[in-house]
Amino acid sequence: MQLKSAVAALAFASIGGVNAFFRVNCAKIQVGRIDPIVNPGALAAHCHSIVGGSNIGVNATFDSLYNSECTSCEVSEDKSAYWTPNLYYQHANGSFEEVPHDGSVIYYLARGQNANDIVSFPKGFQMLSGNKALRAANQSGMTWGSSKYRNRPISDAVSYACLSAKGGPETPNLPADPRVCINGLRAQIHFQTCWNGRDLYKADNSHVAHMTQIDNGVCPPGYPYQFPHLFLETNYAVTKVSNLNDGGRFVFSQGDPTGYGFHGDFQNGWNDDVLKDAIATCLVDGQDDSGTIDDCPALLKHWNPQFSQNCPIRPPQINERATGMIDKLPGCIRVTDGPGAATAADMECPASVPQASISRTVDSTPRPTFNPSIGTEFGNKFNKVVGCGNDSYVNNGFRTLNALSTTLTGMTVEYCQTYCTKRGYQYSGLENGNQCYCDLAINPTAIVANQANFTKGCNIFCPGNRSEICGGAFYMSLYNNTDPAFKPTTDLTKSVIQLTVPVAPFNKTYVGCATESSGGRALNSSTLINTNMTLAQCAAFAETKNTAFYGLENFNECYVGNGLASGAKIVDTATDISLSKCRYRCVGNFSQVCGGSGALSVYSNPAYKPVQIVPNVGKYNSKGCVQEPTTGGRALKGGSTTATDMTVEKCIKYCLGKNFRFAGIEYGSQCYCGSQVEAGATAIKCDTSKLMLCPGNKYQFCGAGNLLNLYYASAL
Structure with a gap:
């Protein structure tokens, strides 16, 4: 969602022009009946979808969150936990299917009369907004107000945006037909902004209060401190639910089919110095009105754009099914339609009901990420850091390391180095977390540098060892095996070592770079594949086959033919390979170009001699082509012979010797003679493409299957 349009969609009025904010994207970190605010150390009554610090669990505290190994939010120093009830689709048969979403977005906004006097959340602070029991509007009373400051229903803190094709106004409850929300159903909640300055949490939530207009206004008496205004949104992919037309309905995990009971929880886990710096430099006085992390220097240095990969969702802590298709809502939940509020009996298990067990988890601690400098030995012995290189594939069709690759879900630096070394490649590189590349050289077009920070470049943790970096999105962590005993492979086929050789001038017979036809090869007469392919080899092959054109593709493949097949076409004639789809070097001569992937370097064959239907031999003249009788038998029944070196002259000489006026050559090597053309044979136009x-x-045509090149002599 675009940041400025997102804020506009909230339809909030700003005070005094203050509209500074920043936005934090977060991926899911845990799903289950976990709520350490309401139910510390125990099972929660209903299921939540949680984003934030990886140590979230039933016993989570500020200290444990702050010491999380990682956070699923994009600001690495925000290890807070944010959670909302899970959304399900209740099918007509009574089963429940989790509605998928990728996480939540949390807005930190400067709002209200004291927007320039905002304080950070204290250590240990936690709060919740909304009421899980509500099943109708305006059941939570009003915000504080006075004759000067108009108040508002507290239930307005919850809203929904149906992202349909036509759009429409936001609603206080689930839309009547969420199936039309083809771009998602966005659930939204405002948290309280005002604090009494004394309590980190109170069970009745009275330690905090909303501003008079919830997202704006003033704080009530007794709440002298103002936090950044938190606004959380979760976009549910409702159209990904199976069988949406079975007459079912959407239900939140506390048994709420109305949406009025949506709620959110916040447990602080911020690095206080970082949050204070962000408030002072990005919120106060409206400095950051774009909302992007890169416009807030205090957060930019802690930005982790690969947050979802670097801190993936944790295994469930509660031993019960809460995701996918389930028979019932987790816990002892009764779906209640309202309008009356749900009761505790509707949402909580009686003491006699056996409870799901809680898996014991050990809180992690922040794990240092190794970021060795260029030239440092790292990983396996003798392997030294080359640096972080951009993936050069888009520049010239070759990756930074191109010869060989593999993927592994548990990739580590050591695994990739070993994989490349065993196969004879000196250089190893890791990209996008789980990809490993090998080569004998580094692409000379790649830009390699030290990895200064993790805001860009190589910033994805290795899934098999999260203290290591396994490249980034289109960036490769590069290593060089300096072992003096290392023995490189002799297979140079796809190696970027070829790019170190300058391209020789194209010869004058070059036609251009052609794409393959949709149903086969662009040149489809004959094929030659050679691990030492050169232009000269392919040209000689074309001369042997007497074809008008030859073409080279994919390093070592040669194709010949008399014209491009249907659907194939010349797409460029550039001799600067950086501008052409044909940019692969020939494995037998790196100074030459042998096409590309699905692209053919096409040349004309100057030695080509057009094949013809011989017009006459002595007294015998060509009579075109004759199709054999479809009822069986032969068009010429006088005599026949075959020869592996058959020519038109050889066949006519044979028939003349037998005193036959008709001679015909079929299927390349077969010769037939006769005094007449038998009934049932059909004269047709010769199609040379089939002869x-x-x-x-090789310069003559000798018929085809069941097809004669026919000759006749009126007198012998």
Whole structure:
């Protein structure tokens, strides 16, 4: 969602022009009946979807969150936990299907009369907004107000945006037909902004209060401190639910089909110095009105754009099914339609009901990420850091390391180094977390540098060892095996070592770079594949086959033919390979170009001699082509012979010797004679594209299957 349009969609009025904010994207970190605010150390009554610090669990505290190994939010120093009830689709048969979403977005906004006097959340602070029991509007009373400051229903803190094709106004409850929300159903909640300055949490939530207009206004008496205004949104992909037309309905995990009971929880886990710096430099006085992290220097240095990969969702702590398709809502939940509020009996298990067990988890601590400098030995012995290189594939069709690759869900630096070394490649590189590349050289077009920070470049943790970096999105962590005993492979086929050789001038017979046809090869007469391919080899092959064109593709493949097949076409004639789809070097001569992937370097064959239907031999003249009788038998029944070196002259000589006026050559090597053309045979126009070459003379046609090149002599 675009940041400025997102804020506009909230339809909040700002005070005094103050509209500074920043936005934090977060991926899911845990799903289950976990709520350490309301139910510390025990099972929660209903299921939540949680984002934030990886140590979230039933016993989570500020200290444990702050010491999380990682956070699923994009600001690495925000290890807070944020959670909302899970959304399900209740099918007509009574089963429940989790509605998927990728996480939540949390807005930190400067709002209200004291927007320039905002304080950070104290250590240990926690709060919740909304009321899980509500099933109708305006059941939570009003915000504080006075004759000067108009108040508002507290239930307005919850709203929904149906992202349909036509759009529409936000609603206080679930839309009547969420199926039309083709771009998602966005659930939204405002948290309280005002604090009494004494309590970190009170069970009745009275330690905090909303501003008079919830997202704006003033704080009530007794709440002298103002926090950043938190606004959380979760976009549910409702159209990904199976069988949406079975007459079911959407239900939140506390048994709420109305949406009025949506609620959110916040447990602080911020690095206080970082949050204070962000408030002072990005919120106060409206400095950051874009909301982007890169416009807030205090947060930019802690930005982790690969947050979802670097801190993936944790295994469930509660031993019960809460995701996918389930028979019932987790816990002892009764779906209640309202309008009356749900009771505790509707949402909580009686003491006699056996409870799901809680898996014991050990809180992690922040794990240092190794970021060795260039030239440092790291990983396996003798492997030294080259640096972080951009993936050069988009520049010239070759990756930074191109010869060989593999993927592994548990990738580590050591695994990739070992994989490349065993296969004879000196350089190893890791990209996008789980990809490993090998080569004998580094692409000379790649830009390699030290990895200064994790805001860009190589910033994805290795899934098999999260203290290591396994490249980034289109960036590769590069290593060089300096072992003096290392023995490199002799297979140079796809190696970028070829790019170190300058391209020789194209010869004058170059036609251009062609794409393959949709149903086969662009040149489809014959094929030659050679691990030492050069232009000269392919040209000689074309001369042997007497074809008008030859083409090279994919390093070592040669194709010949008399014209481009249907659907194939020349797409460029550039001799600067950086501008052409044909940019692969020939494995037998790196100074030459041998096409590309699905692209053919096409040349004309100057030695080509057009194949013809021989017009006459002595007294015998060509009579075109004759199709054999479809009822069986032969068009010429006088005599026949075959020869592996058949030519038109050889066949006519044979028939003349037998005193036959008709001679015909079929299927390349077969010769037939007769005094007449038998009934049932059909004269047709010769289609040279279907005729076969004479094995004894590659410049002549010698019929085809069931098809004669026919000759006749009126007198012998």
